[in-house]
Amino acid sequence: MNDQRPRILLADDEKAITSNLAPFLERGGFSVTVAADGQAALDGIAALHPDLVILDVLMPRLDGREVLRRLRRAGNWIPVILLTQVGEAAERALALEEGADDYLNKPFDPSELVARIRSVLRRVTPGQPPLASAWQLACPPEAPGQPALALDRRSRRVSLDGRTLDLTPKAVALLEYMLTHPGELLSRERLLDAVWGWDYPAGTRTVDTRMAELRRALGDDPARPRFIETLPGEGYRFVARVVAA
Amino acid sequence: MKITWRDLLLAALPAALAGVAATVLRLSLGRLAVLLLRADIGTALVLLGSSLSLFLLVYLGARRAGIARSRAAIERHDRESGEARRRFIHRLDHELKNPLTALRAALANLQLALSESDRAQRVGDVRLQAERIGRLVADLRKLSELEERPIEQLPVDLPGLLEEVVEAARSNPAYAGRELRLVVSQVPWKLPPAVGDRDLLALAFYNLVENALKFTKAHDPVEVRASEDGRALIVEVADRGPGIPAEDQPRIFEELYRGANARGFEGSGLGLSLVRMIVARHAGSVSVRSRPGQGTVFTVRLPFDARDRAPVPAAG
The missing domain is CATH 3.30.565.10 (Histidine kinase-like ATPase, C-terminal domain)
Structure with missing residues (x-):
């Protein structure tokens, strides 16, 4: 029998997690192999060539970050989801260099992990560095007269047709997250968790406020968006094509 | 931090002694000048020596009191933060106990659930308690992150x-x-x-x-x-x-x-x-x-x- 399901390597030393998560992922349409530590993960990747790897950070022998570093150093751009949170600017720069395709913070909902796996698999070009690890991101014009958007992640500079935009650090971080997750439905809760690092009942308004700031600066019309689309009751989606520049 | 009478006393005593010593030294310096003018070198030396030793004695006493005071302050601070830590752990234990007890009860009921609706109800209970623990953990993380991370200005x-x-x-x-x-x-x-x-x-x-x-x-x-x-x-x-x-x-x-x-x-x-x-x-x-x-x-x-x-x- 030829198994066409995407193959996932799940590395976590907590058996209570893997023994429940692996069957859940299998039911979600993936073929799952479990590794109990970092070294076992590296061995498993070399032997099985999975389509995607899920790495916990704190593991015996080799931690998840070290596994990721070794993979990338060897030029292996296999998609990786790291089970941790990326918070502040310094940490974000570090995360950029470490080159994970996505991050998910524990505790998470298993269905959220399935959604992330699907979108990472959709997004990646096999053998290519992910958008998440590019220092420069851009949206080239798709039609005559459309402005080009560019983000330099090192200097935190955003420009529209070469003109630097005056944005708050939070708005830049929000744009950065959307540019590295194009085409994905981003709920306000997810944006709060990923960009702000915290969530609270009225926090969704905070997201809307910054999104409005971003749209004004980008000159984006919510009714006919070129960059940011609103999905009523669900969240936002970055709709323009993003390339690593 | 609370200031006790003992602190006040420990702080005031060396200051008072230093004040007395300084006065004695000032007075004896005046007297010294007179003795030197009279060329009574022997008496002048005795006076100078005794006032300097008095000053040294007071200085050492004050220093020792100062050291004792800061040691007492450190000990009290340690004791207070130890107490705060114990109180925190005690409260954390309490905050976790309730959702965990509810969780175990819901799981026990889930095992015995006879109807589909009963099952759905218990699963809902389990989810609710997991969310409650999740909120607690998220808030604890927020607190510890806020303590250190740089904030926008x-x-x-x-x-x-x-x-x-x-x-x-x-x-x-x-x-x-x-x-x-x-x-x-x-x-x-x-x-x-x-x-x-x-x-x-x-x-x-x-x-x-x-x-x-x-x-x-x-x-x-x-x-x-x-x-x-x-x-x-x-x-x-x-x-x-x-x-x-x-x-x-x-x-x-x-x-x-x-x-x-x-x-x-x-x-x-x-x-x-x-x-x-x-x-x-x-x-x-x-x-x-x-x-x-x-x-x-x-x-x-x-x-x-x-x-x-x-x-x-x-x-x-």
Whole structure:
């Protein structure tokens, strides 16, 4: 029998997690192999060539970050989801260099992990560095007269047709997250968790406020968006094509 | 930190002794000059030697007292932080016990569930308790992150921010129809901006407003007031609720502390600790005044944006 399901390597030393998560992922349409530590993960990747790897950070022998570093150093751009949170600017720069395709913070909902796996698999070009690890991101014009958007992640500079935009650090971080997750439905809760690092009942308004700031600066019309689309009751989606520049 | 009589005594004693020694030295120096003028070198040397040894004695005594005092302060600080840590662990244990007990009960019932609807009910219970523990963990993480991470330093328009917070509370179905007022002082000048992280300040004020609504009855009014006194921006969140007992007031900002009137209410027990942490990271302060049976006022003071100062009161 030829198994066409995407193959996932799940590395976590907590058996209570893997023994429940692996069957859940299998039911979600993936073929799952479990590794109990970092070294076992590296061995498993070399032997099985999975389509995607899920790495916990704190593991015996080799931690998840070290596994990721070794993979990338060897030029292996296999998609990786790291089970941790990326918070502040310094940490974000570090995360950029470490080159994970996505991050998910524990505790998470298993269905959220399935959604992330699907979108990472959709997004990646096999053998290519992910958008998440590019220092420069851009949206080239798709039609005559459309402005080009560019983000330099090192200097935190955003420009529209070469003109630097005056944005708050939070708005830049929000744009950065959307540019590295194009085409994905981003709920306000997810944006709060990923960009702000915290969530609270009225926090969704905070997201809307910054999104409005971003749209004004980008000159984006919510009714006919070129960059940011609103999905009523669900969240936002970055709709323009993003390339690593 | 509390100052005891012992501290005062330990601080005052060396100072007093040093004062006496200095006087003796000054007097003997005067006497010395007279003796030297008379060329009575022997007496002059004896006087100089004895006053210097007296000074040395007092100095050593003062130093020893100083060392003992700082050692006592360190010991007391260690003891206090040890006590705070023990209290925190005790409260954490308590906060985890309840959802875990509920979780085990729900799981036991799940095993015995006969009908599909019963099963769905138990699964719902399990999810609810998992979410409750999740909220606690998330708030603990927020607290520890806030302690260290750098925060934005941008001008923040306080009235606009409070408007948003009040709107958010009004749109919460749990507080529909509540009397919630926002009063912003406008005359003679508009409030100058605060400085900091707008989103974190919104979180702090939302916590205060939500507490005011949560711990009071449906007919109790809540008022948010913003003003300035020339030295700082002042935001008050006031309610006409049951109040906070005097013995609880000094403790309510501690992590996981629950006052007598706060038991039986939903919440992680970390809301006010978050408020205190956020305000402190903005170089501000938060305090509480409360009268049981009458109500409670939380007062947050935040510094102005140094680039845009309001008129300062003249010194009297």
